[in-house]
Amino acid sequence: xxxxxxxSSLSASVGDRVTITCWPxxxxxxxxxxxxxxxxxxxxxxxxxxxxxxxxxxSRFSGSGSETDFTLTISSLQPEDAATxxxxxxxxxxxxxxxxxxxxxx
Amino acid sequence: xxxxxxxxxxxxxxxxxxxxxxxxxxxxxxSSYYWGWIRQSPxxxxxxxGSIYYSGSTYYNxxxxxxxxxxxxxxxxxxxxxxxxxxxxxxxxxxxxxxSGTKIxxxxxxxxxxxxxxxxxxxxx
Numbered sequence: 001x002x003x004x005x006x007x008s009s010l011s012a013s014v015g016d017r018v019t020i021t022c023w024p025x026x027x028x029x030x031x032x033x034x035x036x037x038x039x040x041x042x043x044x045x046x047x048x049x050x051x052x053x054x055x056x057x058x059s060r061f062s063g064s065g066s067e068t069d070f071t072l073t074i075s076s077l078q079p080e081d082a083a084t085x086x087x088x089x090x091x092x093x094x095x096x097x098x099x100x101x102x103x104x105x106x
Numbered sequence: 107x108x109x110x111x112x113x114x115x116x117x118x119x120x121x122x123x124x125x126x127x128x129x130x131x132x133x134x135x136x137s138s139y140y141w142g143w144i145r146q147s148p149x150x151x152x153x154x155x156g157s158i159y160y161s162g163s164t165y166y167n168x169x170x171x172x173x174x175x176x177x178x179x180x181x182x183x184x185x186x187x188x189x190x191x192x193x194x195x196x197x198x199x200x201x202x203x204x205x206s207g208t209k210i211x212x213x214x215x216x217x218x219x220x221x222x223x224x225x226x227x228x229x230x231x
Contacts, residue, residue: 031214031215033217033218035218041223042201042203042221042222042223042224043152043201043218043221044221045217045218045219048207048215048217048219049208049215049217054219086151086152088152088217088218090207090214090215090216090217091214091215093165093167093168093213094154094167094168094169095154095216096154097151097152097153097154099151100151100152
């Protein structure tokens with residue numbers, strides 16, 4: 001299953017609402033995870049099963065969608081949110097990731 | 107819980123890449139998790155390599171299946187990756203990760219929730 005993310009990069013101001021979209025090439029029901037990766041670090045799980053926020057992740061992060069259309073939203077962008085975000089489908093093997101969205105702070 | 111990858115940072119083409127992930131603060135002999143390997147290269151992004159369950163069941167990426175073996179060593183609380191016949195395309199940062207999911211032991215809805223720091227492996231003569 002191929003995962004397409006959009007946009008590949010974005011620049012936004014602190015406090016902005018940011019939306020990242022992920023489109024699987026086929027239905028994955030709700031088996032979609034989101035990760036945040038900062039330079040030189042391993043990815044960090046933010047959201048699993050489309051919309052379940054991992055414990056400790058700020059509530060400004062949220063996920064939605066189903067089947068072939070998913071969204072990660074940051075409701076109020078913070079400086080520490082500068083990172084690359086990846087979606088990953090967990091519906092079938094091989095597990096596959098999107099190409100990433102780099103979020104920069106203006 | 108912490109995971110730490112170890113292994114050579116440089117491997118010659120056609121040779122075998124061997125990496126070990128040492129888990130501390132918890133046991134890999136747990137029915138609640140899978141343990142996986144994921145790599146990241148500039149050219150191919152994040153790529154799942156494969157995963158192993160405490161029972162020894164494995165799932166491999168078909169694109170690598172003929173070249174990979176993932177094993178668990180419960181007495182040492184480690185799991186390992188062997189990748190044979192490496193080429194420059196196998197140059198990447200290799201991560202090990204704990205993988206959780208509400209459907210386990212079914213390999214469905216798997217998320218990598220704890221990662222090692224990653225180890226850089228270069229394939230070059």
